Amino acid sequence: MSPAIDTVAFFDALSDEMNASTERLRIVGDADMTAVVVMHRPGGDLRVRLVFEGLICAGVAEVGAEEAGHADFALVGDLADWQGMFDDIVANGRATGLWTINSLALLGDRISCQGDDPMGLDKFSRFNQTLQEFFDGAARIAVAA
């Protein structure tokens, strides 16, 4: 069984899965971005910084609020909505319908893409498929577990 999604261990597992599948990522291409996943949950938010370099996720770390603000963008939502997204990925092998990260951020009512720099926010669009591939890895780590 994979770790709970509101843990750094879960994102480490997604990172490992991505980094073991660079051939699959090659069609999507290199990416350079720093994203922060923010999960609102009882007892305090979880903020995980994800650093993407080339075809790999080069860094996963829990960060504080100030460091989170230095990322290109942050994806912010309640834990339940993040769980909904990952449940859809695990059920279907990849995100479907309105559960893709692009759809979620576009509607912004469950998970929103935030940042204070339009250039950073645009990286969400420039590297969107890389980010989606990263999240879709949840289906594979669930199977592996």
Place this chain on the structure above:
Amino acid sequence: MTVTDDADRPAYDELPSESPLGAPLDWAWLRGAKSEWGIHPKPSPRGLTMLDIAVGTYGDIPEHPPRRSMAPRGADVDDDVVDMGYILNSKTDVWAENTRELYEEAVARQWSATRDIPWGELQELPDDVEHAVCQLCTLLTEVEMIAADLPAKWMWRMNHDFIEAKMFLCTQIMDEARHAEVFRKRALANGGGLLLSRGGPTSLLRTIIEAKTYTQASALLHLLGEGFVLDIFRMGELIAPTDVEKRIFRMCMQDEARHVAYGTMHLRYAVENDPDVAEEIHAALDHGEQVLIDFGTAPDVSTALALLLAGGAEHVEDKGFPLALELTKKQFTSYLARCERAGISRLERTTVPLDLLGIDPEQVRGAAPAAQGAQS
């Protein structure tokens, strides 16, 4: 700087001065050119990038290149090289600080409209939805190529010392060719075809292609036009009836965002280094915004989008048009935020009806709530 005419190097005096056929030979390149030698750029983990080789004098982009030739920047160039007639001879005319990065990104993230779209998964759609998809694809096939034609119009006028900017624009041209390809293919692939092409889009395209300067053209194309299309692509997930169209929109979205990123940073560089250019940009956008509003409210565009947003004709009024209005709000908000980032605030000047669209100028100006949200 280490040059190749180092006195310690061999003179190669024994080399022949004539070819076997009697033609004169020139060994100057071997005996010592006045260019930098032995810089040994180090490849980054992904390979040898344009950023990696921007070292020593090769990385210096002149503000005002001394020549108008196609000689490569950093080479030992003859004084009598041919003038190519370049008119964009100031770095502020074309440069953006992210040019090299975007070029590498573009090369690394190329895709194929033939191979990378799951055409085999197309499904028969209701008549109204298929028509709406085809109408939107007709429009996009038409407008996307302006983003190829426009750089092509200006590139041969750009000084060759700005080669990285020209290389990036080459990738943009390829991107747009692929976009025209993929939307044309989609229009035909599912039993439909190309539908109406009217005068509205052409007015916008003509405004862009006829811009008087490249920087005005970049403002109209990258910031305004492509920024709006980028938001349509972002919205693609909501308007796409199947995974095939979703995939098309997502792939195009990535490309389009690169073009917008170049334009935003080019305008910023231009304004920072030549403040007089700001008024030129504003004048172009004064007109461009109006033409874009006419384009966005053109009946073919707004109805096709609304029908797709509604999922069909049945809910076009109660669902389609309200969602289309939200899209318009997002488009103008993103556009105004990019203008702020580019250093050409439009908030005091735009004729876009911000009140009507529900856009809060303070949110655009500060944009800080986003970061605070991430930190909360």
